[in-house]
Amino acid sequence: MKRILLLGGVTEALAIARSLGPEHIYSLAGVGRVPTDLTCQVRVGGYGGHEGLAQFVRDERISLILDATHPYAAQISRNAAQAARLCGVPCWALRRPAWQPQVGDDWREVSDWAGLIEALKPFKRPLFTLGREPLQHLDEIPADQFWTLRALDVYPGNDRCEVIGARGPFLIEDERVLFERRAIDVLISKNSGSTATEPKLEVARERRVPVLVLKRPVLPAVDREFTTVAASLQAIHTL
Secondary structure, three states, rough: OOOEEEEEOOOHHHHHHHOOOOOOOEOOOOOOOOOOOOOHHHHHHHHOHHHHHHHHHHHHHOOEEOOOOOOOOHHHHHHHHHHHHOOOOOOEEEEOOOOOOOOOOOOEEOOOOOHHHHOOOOOOOOOEEEOOHHHHHHHHOOOOOOOEEOOOOOOOOOOOEEEEEOOOOOHHHHHHHHHHHHOOOEEEEOOOHHHHHHHHHHHHHHOOOOEEEEEOOOOOOOOEEEHHHHHHHHHOOOO
């Protein structure tokens, strides 16, 4: 019997997990909500690098790794590909296509945090949608800036930063209100490719607000790559 280890992270992974039976395992890093209504097994936590993951694959007699993690979770994807090679099992990946700039967009790609901070200097009221990473830099906020951070959960900010806890999908009307009330003059975003968070880009386009886009990491080659849940499920069903 084929046994799948599904590495989750993106919203689409849950749709795949809902189609899996009790012999399969849905693995989550532990950030965010853990589903409790699945037929498949759910595992929460890390593995200790690619060697730990490889040992888990051997112990659980996994015959296929399906990487459906976030496109910026590059280390997890590298661990999955390496573990699959060590164990001699295939590694597939569901990878969202990146967003593409449209007419009216002012996108400025940055490679890392240092590049982001440099590009941010002309602005006063940035909206960060990078997850929790900016929380490590709250003591570095320039005196002439006020940051708004949006993450999955609420975290303490300071007198120069407010953290909003919110989970997508986001409605464009609500994004318009957010930009207006907080006088956002620049948006900082990963290029996740998610339809659930795309409305912020539409509002930035409407308001002619620049977008600082964190460059996507290079992900490892895998045996098969899919861009949709439907294609992933079709391939699974042929096993």
